Amino acid sequence: MIEIVYKIGMVPVIAVLGIVLGLLYNGIDRKLAARMQSRVGPPIIQPFIDIKKLLMKESIVPRHAIKWLFNLMPVLALSASLLTLLYIPFCGIGPAFEGYGDLVLVLYLLVLPPLAITLGAFASGSHYATIGAQREMVTMISYELPLAIAIVSVAWLLSMANPSLPVFSLSVISNNPIWNFTTPLSFLGLLIIFIALLLVIPGELGKTPFDVAEAETEIAEGVFAEYSGRNLALFYLANAVRTIAIASLIIAIFLPWNLSTFFNFSYLSLLFDALFFLIKLFVIIFISSVFIRVIVPRLRITQVVSTYWFYTTLIALLGMLLIWIGCCLKG
Amino acid sequence: MMTTLSTIRGFWDPVLWMAAFIIVIVITCYIRSLGKEEYKRGTEQTMVFFSGNIPPKELISSSNIYWGFFKAMEKYYTCIRRFHTGMVNDYVYYFIVIVIVIIASLIIGGVLWM
Numbered sequence: 001m002i003e004i005v006y007k008i009g010m011v012p013v014i015a016v017l018g019i020v021l022g023l024l025y026n027g028i029d030r031k032l033a034a035r036m037q038s039r040v041g042p043p044i045i046q047p048f049i050d051i052k053k054l055l056m057k058e059s060i061v062p063r064h065a066i067k068w069l070f071n072l073m074p075v076l077a078l079s080a081s082l083l084t085l086l087y088i089p090f091c092g093i094g095p096a097f098e099g100y101g102d103l104v105l106v107l108y109l110l111v112l113p114p115l116a117i118t119l120g121a122f123a124s125g126s127h128y129a130t131i132g133a134q135r136e137m138v139t140m141i142s143y144e145l146p147l148a149i150a151i152v153s154v155a156w157l158l159s160m161a162n163p164s165l166p167v168f169s170l171s172v173i174s175n176n177p178i179w180n181f182t183t184p185l186s187f188l189g190l191l192i193i194f195i196a197l198l199l200v201i202p203g204e205l206g207k208t209p210f211d212v213a214e215a216e217t218e219i220a221e222g223v224f225a226e227y228s229g230r231n232l233a234l235f236y237l238a239n240a241v242r243t244i245a246i247a248s249l250i251i252a253i254f255l256p257w258n259l260s261t262f263f264n265f266s267y268l269s270l271l272f273d274a275l276f277f278l279i280k281l282f283v284i285i286f287i288s289s290v291f292i293r294v295i296v297p298r299l300r301i302t303q304v305v306s307t308y309w310f311y312t313t314l315i316a317l318l319g320m321l322l323i324w325i326g327c328c329l330k331g
Numbered sequence: 332m333m334t335t336l337s338t339i340r341g342f343w344d345p346v347l348w349m350a351a352f353i354i355v356i357v358i359t360c361y362i363r364s365l366g367k368e369e370y371k372r373g374t375e376q377t378m379v380f381f382s383g384n385i386p387p388k389e390l391i392s393s394s395n396i397y398w399g400f401f402k403a404m405e406k407y408y409t410c411i412r413r414f415h416t417g418m419v420n421d422y423v424y425y426f427i428v429i430v431i432v433i434i435a436s437l438i439i440g441g442v443l444w445m
Contacts, residue, residue, distance in 0.1 A: 004347065007347065008347075008350060008351070008354065011351050011354045011355065011358075012354065012358060015354075015355060015358050054366070055365050055366040055367065056366075056367060057366075057367060058367055058369065058370040058371075058376075059366060059367060059368065059370060060370045060376055060377060061370070061377065062377055062378070062379045063373075063377040063378065064379070074363075075356065075359045075360060075363060078355075078359045078362070079352065079355040079356050079358075079359045082355040082358065082359070083348075083351055083352055083355050086351055097344075097347060097351070099335075099342075100335060100342075100343065100344040100347045100348070101342070101343040101344065101347075101348065102340075102341045102342055102343060103341075104341050104343075105341075105343045105348075122396070124379065125379060126379040126380060127379070127381065127386065128379075128380060128381075129379075130395065130396065130399075131399060133396075133399075134396065134398070134399025134400060134403070135399065135403065137399075137400070138399065138400060138403040138404060141404075155340070159340075166340060166341075166342065167340055168340050168341045168342075169342070220380060220382070225379075225380050226379060226380065229366055229367055229370075230362075230363050230365070230366025230367065230368075231363075233362075233366060234359065234362065234363060237362070301399075301402075301403040302402075302403060302405065302406075304403075305403055305404055305406075305407070306406070309407070
């Protein structure tokens with residue numbers, strides 16, 4: 001019972017930490033992207049200012065919108081994003097809900113925010129938002145396939161190494177770094193899977209070059225065209241928290257090491273592990289969000305589908321095949 | 332905990348999930364309550380954005396919603412339509428081929444021998 005009370009007590013702590021870190025990394029992301037484009041860029045605390053500004057603005061509901069659905073979806077998007085964080089190892093410690101939800105649950109929770117964005121856009125009754133919602137759904141359908149292949153490959157590799165392990169448990173995955181179970185061939189396969197997952201992140205987060213659902217210059221923010229004020233602020237927060245959740249998931253699967261495993265920091269180990277986690281988070285967000293966004297322009301929706309369904313899926317399948325061959329050769 | 336549902340490999344606790352979901356909903360609603368609620372109802376402000384023009388009176392129908400799917404995944408639908416011949420014989424062939432693929436995968440994967 002005490003354990004359950006402790007876990008419930010962790011919910012607001014993780015929620016606040018997720019929101020603050022999400023906004024902070026969003027600010028760093030924008031600053032770095034600006035620097036890479038030879039611009040000064042906004043201050044790092046700009047996302048906090050944006051949220052404050054949005055909360056002061058009117059929250060308009062279009063006259064033909066389905067009001068309750070239009071207002072409910074931003075709440076659902078942020079709630080689902082915060083909930084995801086509870087099942088993922090975070091800040092160098094295990095998941096807050098360790099033993100109460102696995103990787104499959106996390107994947108389902110990750111689907112909820114884009115689904116909420118889509119429903120909210122359809123509910124707005126706007127033409128631009130409808131086009132954006134269609135694009136959001138198509139993007140979602142596209143990246144789910146390589147994502148599923150990558151996750152199954154990782155779980156498969158772990159189950160081949162130790163069939164008795166609950167391979168979809170994130171604490172098990174992070175406590176048993178998958179790189180330790182590889183042969184040279186399956187190591188290469190795993191590296192390819194890692195790259196495929198890094199390509200999935202910008203699609204999941206709706207970042208350039210996969211931001212076709214928003215596409216400011218074509219469909220005037222698309223899915224968010226009719227959202228303003230506090231509703232838009234909630235979507236903004238949901239996106240920031242989801243960035244942290246997805247990056248943390250990648251870290252838990254592929255880069256689970258802590259500094260305290262290698263060095264003895266005695267009572268400071270938790271602090272050093274948390275700092276090391278923040279560095280890994282920065283690296284993952286920089287590669288998959290900032291770097292790709294700056295070097296590649298926005299794709300057309302048909303290109304998004306072919307990129308994910310063809311190229312990324314092919315990459316993920318190649319990785320899976322190499323893992324399988326590697327495991328078979330190992331016996 | 333007794334409420335944890337588990338399969339061979341997976342597990343989740345819907346009761347704890349629901350409790351956490353209620354808490355995050357409360358947090359989200361609190362953040363939402365910090366924002367401004369009012370807006371000018373019934374004015375031009377509530378018209379949907381249509382690049383500065385008056386939006387058409389017709390509302391968006393469900394057939395319009397599917398247009399985006401067909402357009403974005405045109406290649407996929409073109410390919411899939413070729414299989415939809417309407418001939419029952421063809422569908423039985425597809426069924427047999429898929430069953431063979433599944434059984435072959437299970438045999439190669441060693442699942443059938445476990």
